[in-house]
Amino acid sequence: MSSCSTRKKIKKGKSIKQEKKNVINIALAGNPNVGKSVIFNQLTGLSQTIGNWPGKTVEKMEGHLDFLNYRFNIVDLPGIYSLSTYSLEEIISRKYIVSENVDAIINVIDATNLERNLFLTYQLLELRVPVILGINQMDILHKRNLDIDFKRMEEIFKLPVVPLVAVHGVGVHQLLEKVIEIHKKYHQDVMKDVKLKGELNKSELINDIESKSEDMDLKRISIKQFFKFPDLHQILSFGKEIEEKIQSLRELIEKNRNIIKELPYPSRFISIKLLENDEEIVDFFKSKEGLIEILEKVEQYRKELEDFHGEDINTIISSEIYNNIRKIVDQVLIPKSKTKKKRNTLPDLIDHLTTHSILGYFILTLVIFGIYTFTFNIGDFIGSLIDDAFSIWTNQIHSEFGSDNLLIEIFWDGAMGGFIGAISGVLVYVAPFFLTIEILQDSGYLPRAAFLMDKIMHVMGVHGKTIITMILGFGCNVPACAGCRIMETEREKKISMALTSLIPCAATMTVVLGLVGRYLGLYWLMVLFVINFVVILIVGRILNKLLPGECTELIMEMHEYRKPNVKVILKQTWLRTKEFVYKALPIIVILGFFLEVLLILNALAPLNFVLTPITVYWLGLPAVTGIFLIYGILRKELTLVLLSIFAQNLGLTVAQLLTPAQMIIFSLVTMLYIPCLATIIIIAKLSSWKYALQISLLEISLAILIGGFLHFIFIIFSFI
C-alpha cells in the first residue's frame, strides 16, 4: 500500500516536472500609452483574461502563448511611471515583479520619449530581475529623423534590447526569443553547478531545488534564482555623497537580513527607498523591533543630503536619475539624416480643436451625444429583435402548457425570461458601448475631456479624470462605474462611482424621451436634465464633505492623437464583453430571477400598498407605479414598458393615464431613484456592499425629496 502510493507520488512528481520544464512567466512593464497592451494582444491573442489583483481594484490582465516549445504565461502590469507608492498600481507592480511568479520582465519603452520611459527602467534595474528592453514605436522615431544605436544601448545596459513596431508586430516575438536565451543560459548555469559539485546529476539537483522550493512553499523554480544580474553600477550610481549613505544603509540591512527577509527587495533598492521615505518600506521597518536604529540613521542621512543639496530627497534622487539617463540618451539617440521631413499636422489640428476653449466643449457635447445614439440604436435594435423572438416562444409555450401553469411561470417566464432580459436589456447595450469606449481610449480623446472639465469636477471633490467615466455613463452605467478604477485613490473611486451612477444612461433615456420628450417636448426635457445635473452636483458636494481626505490634483499625460488600431479595439471589446458575460451577467440573472418569481407569485402586490404613502400621497403618482419602479431596479426602461402595457390593458394611452405633472415626476424619479441592479453590483465589487447600499439609499432619498418637492410646486401652480 505504502509502496504503491510512493510510486504514484514519483510519477506525479515527474509529470509535474515535465510540465514545469518549459514554463516561463513574464510580466510586461512600462509607462501608460507605450503600446504595452498592443504587444500583450499580439502575444496572447484571445487567451487573455481580465481579473483583479487579490483584494484590489486594479485590473490584472493575463494571457498565455506557446512558442518554440515553451509555454509563456504573460501578465500585463498596469501602466506606471515609477516604482514608488504614489498609486496602488505602482505598489502592486513592484511586489509582483520581485515575487516568485515572475521569471523575466519585458520593459516596453516608447522610443519617442526615451528619457521619461527610462526612469521606470532605472527603477526596474534596481530590483535586479532579468529585464529585456523593448523599444517600441521605432517607426514614429524614424519619421522624426531619429534613430537609436541598439548596439551601444546593449553595451550600456548589458541586457537585451529589442527594436519594436508593435502595431505591425515587428520584433514582438524576438522579445520572447531573448527570454528563452536567458532561460537556456540558466539551465547551463545549473549544469555548471552540477559539474562543480560532481556528486549530483542534473535531475537530482533539480529535484533537490524543487523539494527546497516546496519547503519554502514555492511551486516552481524561478530563473531569477540563477540569474546573474550584470554589474550596472556605472549607469546606476548616484553622486558620491548619496552612494556613501546607500552603502552604509546596505551594510546595516544585510546585518539585519533575518528580520527583513519578508521584504523581498534587494538591499540597495530598500536603502534608496528608505531615503526617499517610501511608505511601504518605512512602515515595514517601523513594524519590526530592532530596526529603529536603521530608521534613525536614515533620518539623519536624509537630513544631511537635503541640507547639502538644498532640495528635498525625492527631488535630489529623481534629478540624479534623470542626469544619468540624459547621458545615456545622448549616446544612443542619433539623428538619422539631415533632411527634415514634414511633420503630420492632422493630430495637432485635432488636438487644438478638442482642447479649444469654446469648440472643445461643443465637441465634448457631440461625443456624449454620439456615444448615446450609437449605444442606444444598436442596443435597441438587437434587443427588440431578441425580445420579439422570446415573446413568440413564450406564446407558443403558453399555448402548449397553459399560461397559468406555475412551473412554466417560474422556469420559463422567470428564469428564462430573466436570462433573455439580461441579454436583451443589458448585454446588447454593453457590447456596442465597449466598442465606443475603446475607440475613444485608443485614439486619445478622453484625456482632452478631462483637461476641459477638471475645474468643474473639482467642485465635486474629484479631478478631471472622473468626467471620463461620466461620459461613458451616458452609454451604460455598468461598465462606466467599473471604469472608475482608473482613479488614483479610494476616495476618488467612491465619489466617481456615485456621480457616474447618476448619469442618465441609454435605458433611462428611453423612459425620459418616451414620456416627457414625446408628450411634453424639449422644454421639460431640459428642465429634467438640469435637475439631474444639479443632483449630481449636490451628491458630489455631499460626498466631498463626508468622505475623509482631500481632492488630489490632476497630473496626467496627454499623448498625441493616433489612428485607432482596429484589431486591438475589436479584441479589447470582445474581451471586456466576455468578462461582463462571465462575471456580472450571472448575478444579474440570478437576482433578476428571484425578483421575477416574487412578482409572479404576486408577493410584491402588498408593496404597492406599502409604497402608497410615497407614490400616491407624496409624489402624486398612481398606486400601481410602485411595482413598476421596483421592476425598474432590474432594468430602468421597464418602468415605462410596464406602464405602457398597463395602460394598454385598460384601453388607454400613457397620456390618458398620467397627467403631464405625473409624467415629469415619474421620469424624474426613474432618472434618480437608484442605480440599476447591475450597477449596484459593480459598485459593490469595486468598493463594498455597504457603500453600494449607502449610495442607493442616498439616491432614493434624493429622488423622493425632489420628486415630492416638484409635486407640491405643481399643486401650488395649479391653484394659481
Added chain:
Amino acid sequence: MRYLSECENGEEVTVIRVNAGFKAKQRLANLGIVPGIKIIKKNSAPLRGPIEIIVKGTSLVIGRGLASKILVSNTNN
C-alpha cells in the same frame, strides 16, 4: 520669478522650485519636473482650469492648484 500658473501660453520657462506636498512633489519629480528643467507652457483650460505643459517632449496636464505651486523663471537663451 513667478508661478507656472501665471505664464503665458507658448512661453518656455525653467523650473526653480516645487512647493507641493510630499506625494505630488514626488510624482512631479518622477515625471521629470525638477528644479533646472526647462518646460513649455502649451495651453490652459478655460475657467481657470488645468495647465498643459511640455516636459521632455511630451504633454503633461497638471491641475491649476498644483501649477500655482511650481515656481519658474524666464529661460535665458
